[in-house]
Amino acid sequence: MRSWNFTAGPCTLPLEVMEKAQREFLDYEGMGAGVIEISHRSPQFDAVAKGSEKRLRSLMDIPDNYKVIFLQSGGRGEFAAVPLNLMPEGGLADYFVTGHWSRCAYKECDERFGRAVLHECAPKDASGIVSIDYSKMQVTPGASYAYICFNETVNGIEFNKIPDTGDVPLVADMSSDILTQKVDVSKFGAIIFGVQKNVAPAGLVIAIVREDLIGHARKYCPSILDWKVMSEHDSLFNTPCVFSWYMADLVFRWIESIGGVAELERRNAEKSKLLYDFIDSSDFYRNNIAKDSRSRVNVVFNLKDEALNAEFLKEAAARHFIGLKGHKVLGGMRASLYNAMSIEGVKALIEFLRDFERAHA
């Protein structure tokens, strides 16, 4: 049987997509070879590359003056690509830090490429509740860009609005909430996301970049991180991660088939409401994120008695739940409710949480 897979990424993918990929694994479109065994310059793979971009543009309503670039540097690679492409030597940029990953992006820039201005934007109040403070998101004069992580996978914190940075391009890492809700792309200078949460197996990162921000890379920017080089070659400057790209295309088709991003937004709101409502109603579990800052896709929670953590994970495993252990930097538990997680999965999790509470309260 399939487990209920709440892993934070790499993570569960739609079953239909997994089954299709399995079926045609040895023979893609009658070629007598798998899609991972054919040239990335073949007509068959070209259809994957071009088709996936077209589908993503349609699903996200990406304006024509944005390039969509498929890369294989990982999210961490784009943490370097952002300053390398957008910040001139001696420049500065604002980092609105709300958790682990925006802090990592800040460090990548600050230690290597120039002045990164740190804004701590997710303070904890006296009762231990964390919330996003948008009033702290003030741009510094001369900033090349302002950087945010729209959803903090580790911390379970998500923006519920887009900060206004005026003429300073806003760059957002949306690795964990891309395609989980409608987003107005035109409000951003660049959106970057690793595919390994809502799109495909790890190995691909996609950058959606406003055209006027392309072509300013530093002299020593490696080609594979230079958005101009990569976009001019239609993301085929070097051999891409063909399997992740193919799987992304299958997932984009799956999203189309179920009603697009609007339907996923509806499902994700329902799933997260079910789980947060249960946690809030319980004295046994707790979540310390302010309601208006909670992630819809990464629900972090703690057992009030943390001595029960090991027993909790053991009983969860016995009931076919995997991936509930929180990130090492935060501890506790985390349930990731990405697009491929069904409402049934969330209901099953709540049933387990209730049973565990009854047995151990």
Add this chain to the structure above:
Amino acid sequence: MRSWNFTAGPCTLPLEVMEKAQREFLDYEGMGAGVIEISHRSPQFDAVAKGSEKRLRSLMDIPDNYKVIFLQSGGRGEFAAVPLNLMPEGGLADYFVTGHWSRCAYKECDERFGRAVLHECAPKDASGIVSIDYSKMQVTPGASYAYICFNETVNGIEFNKIPDTGDVPLVADMSSDILTQKVDVSKFGAIIFGVQKNVAPAGLVIAIVREDLIGHARKYCPSILDWKVMSEHDSLFNTPCVFSWYMADLVFRWIESIGGVAELERRNAEKSKLLYDFIDSSDFYRNNIAKDSRSRVNVVFNLKDEALNAEFLKEAAARHFIGLKGHKVLGGMRASLYNAMSIEGVKALIEFLRDFERAHA
């Protein structure tokens, strides 16, 4: 049926490996999830990561004072990583260019990171025969490293010995001939290879680096290209390309099962001899690489009447041969005989070549 797949990469993989991956695609080791759906920090994936490194070390007899680093920048990313890790600001390095990919590596360095000294080492003689000229491989005083591409995939040229660069570390791109023959790793400062020829689907590049060469990266080297950062984190600094890594481990196991690199070396010598002997015996096909410089894994050839190229590819496709078209920069034809290509495949190709010659000579 499976095609006879002579594609230069991504390319054919061992059928047993493909079938195993297909079988367990939805359920890896009873987890109720595919290997692409589980955390890269899970015990199950940790076994893949550690096991694959151990197997590669054993297959290649990698000395203990070398690190093995799994990265996802692609070969092109490592073209930047080499100078970023090995050449100080204002330094220089020697590039012994024998074809397309060593020239690309040269350009990546020369245009971005410092002085790359170009040595043209594959001259063409008056009769049009290309050969590697080892006498031109003289290091420049002060060079941080000397760079070679051990097998030029596009040009069908391969080193048949390791040039002596004295104390200057020799860096080799072995993307297309890694694990196809025994290599004395201790002669190299670093060996880099993309996996998409002999190891796994595209998305992973492996660097084997002598320890004393690690830890000297430039300040602005992106973390994902910094061998020190990546090796200190056991190649799990960021989410790796889990599927390619898993497939690499399966291929390493397959190599062990058939008798190791020595057996592959024997098979590859036999395969390439069969094909070159046929081409040399024919007046209809030709190969213009000197015998001592010919690649054992990428056999480039031309029809003497190039007007027949389209018909050749059409008839090849009808007989289930794919990937025979040469690289766009060179034209002509190319048959890649990587580890997963069987002797039967090569014999079938020769039969087709003979039939086509009979019909069109």
